Amino acid sequence: MKLTHWPLAGVAALLLTMQAQAADGQKIYAQGGANPAAMACATCHGADAMGMASAGFPRLAGIAAGYTRKQLEDFRSGARSNPIMQPIAAALSDEEMDAVAAMLEARPAPVFASIGRAEKAEGVGPRLALRGAWERNIPECVACHGPAGVGVGESFPPLAGQSTQYLSAQLNAWRQGTRKNDPNDLMGHIARAMTDDEVQAVAEYFAGLEQKGGSQ
């Protein structure tokens, strides 16, 4: 075992201790919930929770627990419409949702160099990400999702480290109204102002950002 893995082992040990008295997030993730309809998350999101790009299953590792928790609730209620996630979320208890969301937040997330509004922006994707299209009231993506789209707080999820398939599917879901669980339609109204080409280009831009020396 390499020395760099020891801190992770420490985190894992701590998590195991913490979860002894509550629902076991790691177990739910790897093996599923108490209700068999709550399939193991790892099946689609990967053992490392980094997602499955080709199928459009997103990365969950390192995402704020509050965000993941809300998404699970919204899948359950239908505010975020998804035929795969709806029955799974419906089969999870509140306690199980809390546990798996907390476990995922603690998972190591990919690290990206800070790319903000000051950087050069050539091409449709970078321009939308770093300059916005204010003539259509589209702010710079990084204005809310943070430099390099690393995510901010519990309401603005990371864009970096997600796949083109996932990002474009979400933007299109907002455009079509099948996803409407954002606060005050903040994302919906932006997505509806975007063109097909912009959706594709900006999804490719964030999916293509290079990681800084691998995972933390």
Next chain:
Amino acid sequence: MRTYWLTLLAMAVSSASLAAEIKMDDQSQLTQKAAKDAGENFFQPPQEKDLPANAYGELVQHGRAIFVDTQKYAAEYVGNGMNCTNCHLDQGRKANSAPLWGAYPMYPAYRKKNDKVNSYAERVQGCFQFSMNGKPPAADSHVINALTAYSYWLSTGAPTGQELPGRAYPEVPQPKGGFDIAKGKQIYAEQCAVCHGDNGQGQQAAGAYVFPPLWGKDSFNWGAGMHRINTAAAFIKESMPLGKGGSLSDEDAWHVAAYMNSHERPQDPRLVEGSVEKTRVRYHANDGVNLYGQEVGGVVLGQGIK
């Protein structure tokens, strides 16, 4: 005669030392002729792609970088969590959002109030001292040169000395019954807290502010134009929530602006003899609608916060 010269000398020395401290003493609101006009063809600043690949283009680009990421590129002059572009949206390009192309061609500017002529450099230095709660970069510094070059470039083709439409935040009429801080608090919780935090503290990613703090020690100080409720209401109505400008009613924009500006923030750097009351009388009594030195909820605002 000798006394006269000595007095004059003393006055010159004291005004010089004052000038070194406060770069633009008069921060009061400019009169606005340019109201919002729907469908108006605003001045169009040049496109970034048309910048020449030479020293001029580089200086302009550096000015742009300072403007959008002041935290990083002018860190030594910034004393809070703000960036220029927090108030001047779209990199200082957006009409009705105090664009640089609306400001730059209006300088040097004469202010009757204090009978002074302020240069553009002094105006920008004022931004650093008040809105950025920091220190003014020297007039011949790289930061001022770069910001001036950026402003000049954005103003390419704009007439000088003419108030262009869209140069300000369009005024919003005050509610007939006055503003209501309690209503503002509710609007804040519903519309603003998701980005700016439950207590106006802003939000950070990787140790840097993404959403600016609206009050408290890391926000603009009591001397900044945004401390005026009328100015904040105008800004909010036009541009907030980000990308959803115009969605709040005029009344709600006032209520929430009043709520924001009823909190403590860093002291006005022009503080007169350590007295909030004297500072209020000299600088705030005739400057739009503001709560500096006023009692709100049993507390006199304007104490400052560090």
